[in-house]
Amino acid sequence: MMTTPARIRVAIQIPPSRADYAAIRRAAAQADALGADAIFNWDHFFPLGKDTSGKHFECWTMLGAWAESTSHAAIGALVSCVAYRNPDLLADMARTVDHVSDGRLILGLGAGFREWEAKEYGFEFGSPAQRVQQLGEALHRIERRMTLLNPGPVRKLPILVAADGAKALRLVARYADIWQTFAEDDAFSEKSRLLDSYCDQLQRDPATIERAVFVDGDPWTVGTRLRERGAGMFTLMTRGPDFNLDGLRRWLAWRDEHNAQASRS
Structure with a gap:
């Protein structure tokens, strides 16, 4: 069963790298003022790409600052690696940032994929199967800790x-309220159907999981095609040091047009 959400959201990922923090703060504030539904950073220790020598800042410290310097958009890491922090501590950190932001945190979690980066900071980095198992254990502990805080x-x-x-x-x-994938088009639809089947096994309504995708290009073409396949959140990336938000403006205009149509139907 393919579920198309009634309303769509547009997010932007502002990497905490290749720029001074003042520029990152301005970009987040501008995205917030433009009406982005969510503003994400990421949880790495070095810039992504071939050149890893550029400026880079820590994820959760920055989210605490964004909680105060933004007002409307959801904020979060896309995503936070569960291997880098004790899961119970991570739940406590997330709960705290949620309060500082007046309830705007999205807790984005993943198993990690950069072995050299983890080892550089002294973290164990297991096989793919081990990392998925670690993710499951972390999700269970985070869920439990949230009930105790x-x-x-x-x-x-x-x-x-x-x-x-x-x-x-x-x-x-x-565990998830939002599923983030790198898959596109037919691969996205295939994985989305697989997720639906797992929800059915758990007797969970698949429509309760928002499907989030990374996007680029013309929203009236790319976004419409992915929305028809069930995507609900569309995330762009901008890069420092300039953090151009022109793409975000186009995607927000497309969002507003489609959501207005949905509200009339």
Whole structure:
């Protein structure tokens, strides 16, 4: 069953790299003022790409600052590697940032993929199967810890899980409110159907999981095609040091047009 969400959201990922923090802060504030639904950074220790020598800042410290410097958009990491922090501590950190932001945090989680980066910081880096198992264990502990914290998060904290493999998709079906994928077009539809089947096994309504995709290009072409396949959140990336937001403006215009049509139907 393919579910097309009634309303769509547009997000932007602002990497915490290749720029001074003042420029990153301005970009986040501008995205917030433009009306982005969510603003994400990422949880790495070095810039992505071939040149890893550029400027780079830590993810969660920055999210705490964004919680104060933005007002409307959801904020979060896309995504936070569960191997880099004790899961119970990570739940506590997320709960705290959720309060600082007045309930705007999305807790994005993943198994990690950069072995050299993990080892550079002294973290163990297991096989793909071991990392997925670690992700499952972390999700369980985070879910439990959220029920024990005083106070708890402002609301039921939305969990985003980045996953594409079958075993990880089972975790999405069990724990996630948002599924983040790198898959496109037919591959996205195939993985989305697989996720639906796992939801059916758990007797969970697949429509309760928002499908999030990375996008680029013309939203009236790319976005419309992916929306017809069930995507609900569309995430662009901008890069430092300039952080051009022209693409975000186009995607927000497309979002507003489609959501207005949906509200009239």
